[in-house]
Every structure is written in structure tokens, then in C-alpha cells.
Amino acid sequence: MDLNNWKDEELTYSGKRNKEFILKGKEIHDNLMEISKDPLKYNTELLMKLLEDNKDTEYGKKYDFANIKSIKEYQEKVPITIYDDYAEYIYRMTEKNEKNLITSYEVNHYAKSSGTMGNPKRIPVSNLSQQNFAKYVAYRSYIMYKELGAKWINTPVLNLIEVSMSKLKNGANYGSISGKIIQEYGDKLPEIMTSPVEAIMPQIETDTRYLHARFALTQKISYVFTSFVSLFLESVRYITANWELLVEDIEKGTINDSIKMSEDVRKNLLKKIKPMPERAKQIRKIFEETDDKLIVPKLWPELCCISGVGTGGFANYLDKIKEFAGDDFNFYLTGLTASEGSFSVPFELNNGEAMLIPDSMFYEFLPLNFESYDEICTIDELEVGKKYEIVTTNLSGFYRYRMKDIIKVIGKKNETPIIEFLYRLDQCLSLTGEKINEDHLRKTVYTTEEELGFNLIDFSVYADSDSSPMKYVFLLEIESLPEEINLDLIKETINKNFAIAEPLLGYKIEKGILNKADVKLLQAETYLLYKDLRVAKGTSSAQVKPPRMIRDDLTKRFFLVLLDEELNQ
Numbered sequence: 001m002d003l004n005n006w007k008d009e010e011l012t013y014s015g016k017r018n019k020e021f022i023l024k025g026k027e028i029h030d031n032l033m034e035i036s037k038d039p040l041k042y043n044t045e046l047l048m049k050l051l052e053d054n055k056d057t058e059y060g061k062k063y064d065f066a067n068i069k070s071i072k073e074y075q076e077k078v079p080i081t082i083y084d085d086y087a088e089y090i091y092r093m094t095e096k097n098e099k100n101l102i103t104s105y106e107v108n109h110y111a112k113s114s115g116t117m118g119n120p121k122r123i124p125v126s127n128l129s130q131q132n133f134a135k136y137v138a139y140r141s142y143i144m145y146k147e148l149g150a151k152w153i154n155t156p157v158l159n160l161i162e163v164s165m166s167k168l169k170n171g172a173n174y175g176s177i178s179g180k181i182i183q184e185y186g187d188k189l190p191e192i193m194t195s196p197v198e199a200i201m202p203q204i205e206t207d208t209r210y211l212h213a214r215f216a217l218t219q220k221i222s223y224v225f226t227s228f229v230s231l232f233l234e235s236v237r238y239i240t241a242n243w244e245l246l247v248e249d250i251e252k253g254t255i256n257d258s259i260k261m262s263e264d265v266r267k268n269l270l271k272k273i274k275p276m277p278e279r280a281k282q283i284r285k286i287f288e289e290t291d292d293k294l295i296v297p298k299l300w301p302e303l304c305c306i307s308g309v310g311t312g313g314f315a316n317y318l319d320k321i322k323e324f325a326g327d328d329f330n331f332y333l334t335g336l337t338a339s340e341g342s343f344s345v346p347f348e349l350n351n352g353e354a355m356l357i358p359d360s361m362f363y364e365f366l367p368l369n370f371e372s373y374d375e376i377c378t379i380d381e382l383e384v385g386k387k388y389e390i391v392t393t394n395l396s397g398f399y400r401y402r403m404k405d406i407i408k409v410i411g412k413k414n415e416t417p418i419i420e421f422l423y424r425l426d427q428c429l430s431l432t433g434e435k436i437n438e439d440h441l442r443k444t445v446y447t448t449e450e451e452l453g454f455n456l457i458d459f460s461v462y463a464d465s466d467s468s469p470m471k472y473v474f475l476l477e478i479e480s481l482p483e484e485i486n487l488d489l490i491k492e493t494i495n496k497n498f499a500i501a502e503p504l505l506g507y508k509i510e511k512g513i514l515n516k517a518d519v520k521l522l523q524a525e526t527y528l529l530y531k532d533l534r535v536a537k538g539t540s541s542a543q544v545k546p547p548r549m550i551r552d553d554l555t556k557r558f559f560l561v562l563l564d565e566e567l568n569q
């Protein structure tokens with residue numbers, strides 16, 4: 001349906017908001033396509049603006065921003081940096097409320113890093129950077145409209161991103177940037193999203209999986225918005241496993257006593273719900289009469305798209321979602337986005353390729369395994385097929401900042417590089433000098449899953465330096481293991497594929513320098529429990545990623561306690 005066919009009086013609040021986003025998103029899309037024809041020009045213009053705007057900051061004076069007139073001069077005067085180079089500035093900003101230190105732009109939000117190790121960082125997110133994030137929310141709306149029409153705009157979204165926000169000493173917000181955007185909708189949230197505020201901004205003890213599922217089942221949904229597409233898969237699996245409980249509550253207008261939440265939250269929620277026997281009857285019939293997994297189009301016939309990260313370590317979830325949603329289901333696969341800014345966006349649905357955004361930040365790139373910073377290159381010098389580490393000068397006061405994100409250039413859109421995220425440089429395992437990254441592990445495990453035909457929930461790996469010879473240990477949670485597949489066969493296949501993914505590893509195992517990789521199977525719902533515990537400690541559920549590489553003893557002990565003794569015999 002054409003957008004022009006929707007009259008404002010026919011639109012809900014959500015519809016009016018989406019229509020506005022689509023119109024704004026078209027301008028952003030058209031501008032991006034134009035600047036993509038000469039990315040270096042616009043990237044250089046942005047750098048010069050950032051230097052001019054920040055020349056009177058403490059950092060700008062230290063490195064003479066006022067007299068830098070070219071990229072070459074910038075590279076000569078300003079050093080490559082890491083987070084620790086800004087830690088003292090950020091302390092003064094957050095604890096002493098000092099301004100104009102690293103940026104002249106207003107900063108009222110600090111993002112928690114989403115890493116699985118150590119203490120979370122405080123990443124400044126300027127108001128200018130927040131506006132840039134918001135731009136690409138509108139951009140996404142236009143891409144969806146361009147390919148799906150306007151049929152989705154007048155219904156609320158199933159939002160699976162939860163907000164965990166606190167205040168710093170200087171009064172700024174501290175939490176995920178996605179949570180900050182959601183929080184700004186305030187009392188309009190019920191008109192935009194299916195989930196109640198008690199699920200979107202939950203108390204720690206609240207069972208949000210139940211709430212997202214229960215409220216979604218009672219409403220029409222056209223699209224899903226989430227941080228990682230795996231969260232939708234988790235939600236659908238939850239519904240499949242607990243549909244009888246959910247149906248009973250929907251039928252009676254109740255919340256089962258087994259669902260965890262405070263009494264105050266329960267009372268507030270019970271005021272918002274009412275018995276829906278007809279809807280309960282529909283859902284019960286769907287599950288009783290459906291022989292396969294294809295329940296999504298039956299539960300929500302209008303649901304047509306999911307927006308979230310579905311590339312890199314999350315690409316394997318797309319086919320698993322299609323088992324529930326059908327092969328024609330659509331994905332807006334979010335490009336590379338981090339607390340430091342929006343790096344890339346897709347240019348169409350169902351395509352994991354994403355193009356760099358020339359006017360989002362100033363980019364530099366270090367070739368993988370570089371020997372000198374002299375090898376650094378700009379956006380116009382990237383070569384298709386090669387791997388690089390991103391170095392960013394962003395809109396929030398980071399200059400020539402090493403992201404530690406490794407990307408591969410896989411093509412070009414006009415003259416702008418198309419990239420795919422591979423892994424984090426600082427997240428590798430090594431026992432005897434080899435560097436095992438997440439890309440090696442994903443290829444190993446996902447190829448094994450495909451070859452043996454089991455359904456993997458998730459996996460982790462740790463380096464066992466106490467064994468002799470030393471070895472890598474794979475921890476797998478498997479939903480369904482075919483009868484003909486046993487642990488020995490999984491180990492054999494894992495080792496074959498591990499050696500293919502990293503030939504140096506295969507050589508070392510062959511020579512006896514390393515032992516063959518071991519495999520241990522985990523109990524059901526191990527990764528759900530891991531997520532729940534992280535959330536209970538204050539991490540936003542939208543930021544909890546599976547710990548693909550385990551480096552600390554506490555996390556390793558958690559998983560080893562949850563081994564499935566029967567399957568590991």
C-alpha cells in the first residue's frame with residue numbers, strides 16, 4: 001500500500017510516527033547514495049568540521065587542532081589512541097562535571113560497553129552523536145517501506161530491547177544507547193510497543209520473557225525491533241515451550257503465580273489485562289493443529305520483518321528463525337553500530353552487506369597484522385578482499401581511536417566500501433602462539449552443526465592450559481540431538497572443521513604440540529540462565545551476548561557446573 005493512501009486521521013500515533021520517519025528516511029537515504037559517490041570528500045569535510053568545532057577543547061589545544069588543515073597533518077600531530085587515553089578525561093567529565101575537555105558538544109549520556117569481560121566502560125555519546133543514531137532509525141523505516149510498502153506502519157512494534165539506565169554523578173544517563181532512544185518516548189511507549197513498560201524498563205526480578213510473549217500474543221504485530229535477532233528466536237522458543245500456560249493466562253486475564261515479579265508489578269499489570277477467551281482459543285488451535293515449527297505466520301499473519309544484528313556471530317540465527325517464520329520472512333540486518341557511533345548500514349532488506357557512512361565519523365584503517373602505523377589508510381584506499389581494523393574519529397570526542405573491530409571489505413556501493421564485521425581483535429584465544437578468533441570458532445561449530453544435522457542453541461570455547469598437551473574445549477548447548485549422533489562423532493567433526501578453519505592449529509595438533517579439541521555438552525537453557533544472571537547484575541538484556549570465548553575462571557566454572565552428565569558419558 002502506498003504511503004500517500006494513508007490519511008492522517010486513519011493513522012494511530014505509531015502510524016503517524018512511522019510516516020514521519022519514512023519521509024525523513026528517504027531524504028537520509030538519498031543523501032547517503034549521493035555522498036557514497038565521493039566518500040573521501042565528505043569524510044574529509046567531516047574531519048575538518050570536528051577539528052574546527054573542538055579546537056578550543058583541552059584535547060584540541062594539546063594537539064593544535066586549530067592549525068591542522070589536511071588529513072596528513074592530522075595524522076602527523078594526533079596520536080593513535082585507546083580507551084585508557086580518555087579515562088582521566090571521562091572521570092573529570094562524569095565525576096567533576098567538567099566540560100570542553102575532549103569535545104565541545106553537549107554530552108548527557110554515557111553508553112555502557114557491551115563486552116563480556118571486565119568492568120564496563122563509560123563511552124561518551126554527545127547529543128550530536130545521538131542525533132546521528134536517530135537518523136538511521138528513520139533510514140531503516142524508509143528501507144522497509146521501499147521494499148514492503150506501508151502495510152506495517154499502523155501497528156505497534158514488538159520491541160525486545162530492555163532499558164537499564166542509571167544516573168552518573170554529573171547527572172548524565174548511563175546505559176545502552178538503544179535504551180536511551182527508547183526512554184525518550186516516555187508515556188507514549190504503550191502506543192508504540194506491544195510490551196508493557198514493566199517489560200521494557202523492568203525491575204531485576206521481573207520475568208520479561210513471559211511479559212514480551214504474553215502481550216505480543218494478544219496484539220497484531222507487523223515488525224520486530226531488537227538488538228540481536230537471536231532475542232526473537234529466544235522469544236519464539238519460549239512461546240513454543242510455554243504456550244499452554246500463556247493461553248490459560250490470556251483466556252482468564254491472569255498472570256500465573258509461577259511467573260516471577262514483585263507484587264506491585266503484578267498488581268499494575270493485572271490492571272492492564274482482561275480475559276480474551278477468543279484469542280486464547282485461536283492460539284490453542286494453532287498449537288494443537290500445527291505439526292511443524294511454522295507458527296509465526298499463524299500467530300501474527302501481518303508480521304513481515306525483524307530489525308536487528310544478524311550478521312557475523314548472529315548470522316546462524318537467520319535460518320533458525322525461518323524455521324518458525326517461513327522462507328519469505330524479511331530481515332533488516334543492522335550494520336556495524338557501536339557506542340562510538342553508526343559505522344555502516346544495509347542498503348536493502350535481507351542482505352548482510354552494509355556500506356560505510358561517510359558523514360557519520362572520520363575513518364582510518366589499519367591493515368590486519370600491520371607492522372607500523374605508517375600503513376594506515378583512508379576510506380578511499382581500502383581494497384576489496386582485505387581485512388582491516390577500524391580507527392575512528394567520532395562525534396563524541398574520540399580521536400584516532402582504535403576500535404579493535406576487524407572488518408573485511410567485500411565490495412563497493414558506488415565508490416563507498418561495503419564491509420562485514422568479522423571479530424574483535426582483543427578477543428582471541430591462544431595456547432601456543434596461534435590466534436584463534438571468533439570467526440574461526442563460528443566456522444567450526446556452524447559447519448559441524450550443518451554436517452551432523454543437530455539444532456545448536458549456542459556455544460562457548462575456553463583454552464585448557466592445564467591439560468597435557470594443552471587443548472581447546474568447546475561447550476555446546478544443543479536443542480535436539482539426532483539418535484545416530486553421539487559425542488565422539490561431534491568431537492571428530494569439530495576437530496576436522498577446526499583444522500580447516502585454522503590450518504596452523506591442525507598442524508600443531510598433528511605434531512602433538514596441542515591435543516585434539518574436546519567437546520562438552522551443556523544442559524538445556526544454560527545460555528538463558530547465563531543471560532538472566534548477567535541481567536540480574538545490572539547488564540541490559542539487549543547487551544548480553546553469549547561468551548563465545550571464555551577467559552575468566554568464574555565464567556568457566558559457571559558453564560562446567562551446568563554440563564549435561566548423561567550426554568557427556
